[in-house]
Amino acid sequence: MNLTDYVNRVSEEDFGLPFKHEAKWNPRLRTTGGRFFLTDGHLDFNPKIYEAYELSIFRQIVRHELCHYHLYFQGKGYRHQDDDFKQLLRSVDGLRYTPRLTPKLLFSYCCDVCGQTYHRRRRFNLERYRCGSCHGRLVLENRSYDG
Known part of the structure; x- marks a missing residue:
C-alpha cells in the first residue's frame, strides 16, 4: 500500500x-511531521518520523494534516489557532506537536x-561561574540526553 492509499484509508476511517x-x-522535512499545501x-x-516511531504515532500525524485538509475544503478554520481545528484534532485524537x-x-x-547539582542545556565556562548556594567551584559531572 502506498502513502496516498494509506492517507485515504485513515481519512475514510477517522473522518468519514x-x-x-x-x-x-x-x-x-526536519522538525515537522507533515505539511498541508x-x-x-x-x-x-x-x-x-515514520521510521523512528511506531505506526500509531504516524497515524496521529496523518490525522493532524487531514484536519487541516478537510477543514480548509469545508471553508472552516484550518489553522492551528482556530477553534474548529483544535476541536476536530481533539475529536480524532491527532497529535498537536510532532515528537522530537x-x-x-x-x-x-x-x-x-x-x-x-545544576542541569543545563548549554555548556558554560567553569572558570567564570560558581555555585549559587555557597560560591564553590562547579565540576562537569556528565552529559546525558533528554528524550
Whole structure:
C-alpha cells in the first residue's frame, strides 16, 4: 500500500470523508511531521518520523494534516489557532506537536563544596561561574540526553 492509499484509508476511517489529492514523502522535512499545501491540496510527510516511531504515532500525524485538509475544503478554520481545528484534532485524537527526532543534550554540573547539582542545556565556562548556594567551584559531572 502506498502513502496516498494509506492517507485515504485513515481519512475514510477517522473522518468519514475521502482524501482526493496526493500524499508524498518529503525527506527534507526536519522538525515537522507533515505539511498541508493550500495551493494544490497535497500532503507532505516526514519519512524519518515514520521510521523512528511506531505506526500509531504516524497515524496521529496523518490525522493532524487531514484536519487541516478537510477543514480548509469545508471553508472552516484550518489553522492551528482556530477553534474548529483544535476541536476536530481533539475529536480524532491527532497529535498537536510532532515528537522530537533528536534528543537534546543535557549537561550536569555539581558543586564540589555543597553538592548542589545544576542541569543545563548549554555548556558554560567553569572558570567564570560558581555555585549559587555557597560560591564553590562547579565540576562537569556528565552529559546525558533528554528524550
